[in-house]
Amino acid sequence: MIEFQQVHKSFRVGGREVAALQPLDLQIVEGEVFGIIGHSGAGKSTLIRLINGLERPSGGRVLVDGEDPGTLDAAGLRALRRRIGMIFQHFNLLSSRTVAANVAFPLELAGTPQAEIASRVAELLARVGLNEHANKYPAQLSGGQKQRVGIARALACRPRILLCDEATSALDPQTTASVLALLAQINRELGLTVVLITHEMEVIRRVCDRVAVLDAGHLVESGQVADVFLHPRHATTRRFVSEAEHVNEGALHSDFAAVSGRLLRLTFLGQHTYEPLLGRIARETGVDYNILAGRIDRIKDLPYGQLTIALVGGDSDAAIAALGAAGVHVEEIAR
Ligand SMILES: Nc1ncnc2c1ncn2[C@@H]1O[C@H](COP(=O)(O)OP(=O)(O)OP(=O)(O)O)[C@@H](O)[C@H]1O
Numbered sequence: 001m002i003e004f005q006q007v008h009k010s011f012r013v014g015g016r017e018v019a020a021l022q023p024l025d026l027q028i029v030e031g032e033v034f035g036i037i038g039h040s041g042a043g044k045s046t047l048i049r050l051i052n053g054l055e056r057p058s059g060g061r062v063l064v065d066g067e068d069p070g071t072l073d074a075a076g077l078r079a080l081r082r083r084i085g086m087i088f089q090h091f092n093l094l095s096s097r098t099v100a101a102n103v104a105f106p107l108e109l110a111g112t113p114q115a116e117i118a119s120r121v122a123e124l125l126a127r128v129g130l131n132e133h134a135n136k137y138p139a140q141l142s143g144g145q146k147q148r149v150g151i152a153r154a155l156a157c158r159p160r161i162l163l164c165d166e167a168t169s170a171l172d173p174q175t176t177a178s179v180l181a182l183l184a185q186i187n188r189e190l191g192l193t194v195v196l197i198t199h200e201m202e203v204i205r206r207v208c209d210r211v212a213v214l215d216a217g218h219l220v221e222s223g224q225v226a227d228v229f230l231h232p233r234h235a236t237t238r239r240f241v242s243e244a245e246h247v248n249e250g251a252l253h254s255d256f257a258a259v260s261g262r263l264l265r266l267t268f269l270g271q272h273t274y275e276p277l278l279g280r281i282a283r284e285t286g287v288d289y290n291i292l293a294g295r296i297d298r299i300k301d302l303p304y305g306q307l308t309i310a311l312v313g314g315d316s317d318a319a320i321a322a323l324g325a326a327g328v329h330v331e332e333i334a335r
């Protein structure tokens with residue numbers, strides 16, 4: 001659906017070229033939720049602006065739904081942008097228009113007949129759960145409600161792609177969760193391709209299928225969210241993951257220094273998450289185990305568990321082999 005071929009982007013600032021994106025290749029598949037995570041200034045917004053043609057690449061080629069926004073004329077670009085909805089961190093609603101009139105706005109611009117607009121707006125407001133708020137003004141809404149208006153407006157012209165630039169960064173955790181659930185539902189029910197930009201791994205974990213990590217304009221890691229989240233390779237990715245898990249890696253490792261036995265990180269995926277494997281294997285191999293840290297949660301719809309344990313006594317090699325044979329990913333941290 002979206003393809004970056006050796007795309008890079010620099011800006012001229014005070015006579016100097018400043019690189020915002022280094023040459024990168026990226027493919028976003030139709031119907032997936034693709035996350036892009038990076039710190040401030042990493043180039044996330046630049047990347048999204050290359051998709052809707054607000055920026056042109058300094059080199060390489062962007063293809064969106066088979067077309068290169070960089071080569072389209074004004075009419076071609078308008079037609080392409082109607083197939084791309086966008087939502088923003090600060091919602092960008094028109095304060096002098098009601099909720100219904102905000103959602104109607106893109107339909108008016110597209111020349112939709114008045115009678116059709118009314119029914120389409122009602123349908124969109126029902127989808128985002130705002131029927132009762134149709135006649136309110138943005139100032140009378142909560143942040144979460146404002147973003148729902150933004151989502152309804154973005155969906156008005158039936159786009160094939162939805163771009164979300166830090167769409168939940170101004171919201172509290174509970175509201176973030178409900179907006180993300182709405183985005184996941186829209187992706188599922190409408191088959192829309194969603195590109196979601198964030199600086200929070202938690203957002204990626206909840207809704208994305210795949211993720212790319214941007215670090216100072218470099219694409220440093222990408223893959224399935226479960227792989228990247230559970231086995232991060234790049235230092236920047238590791239930092240995002242430990243932030244999401246509220247783990248202070250440094251403190252954890254100095255705590256472990258005092259623990260005896262073999263230190264392991266176990267990752268359980270899917271059905272294995274709920275099986276009483278550890279107790280059975282401990283009994284069979286005579287090892288004792290000490291749980292030092294752990295978490296059971298979901299990556300989108302996939303249950304997972306991650307435990308840091310110390311194995312003491314018994315036949316620890318046999319225990320590790322048995323865990324591996326049962327489908328648990330075992331990583332030895334120290335011995
Ligand atoms: N129009 C512009 N002119 C000059 N420099 C720009 C322009 N747009 C972006 N940049 C620079 O490019 C780099 C990437 O910016 P970008 O806005 O893409 O980052 P970001 O990852 O979206 O950051 P944030 O999380 O703060 O929104 C930054 O160094 C920024 O200063």
Ligand SMILES: [Mg+2]
Nearest residue numbers: 044045046165
């Ligand atoms: Mg940005």
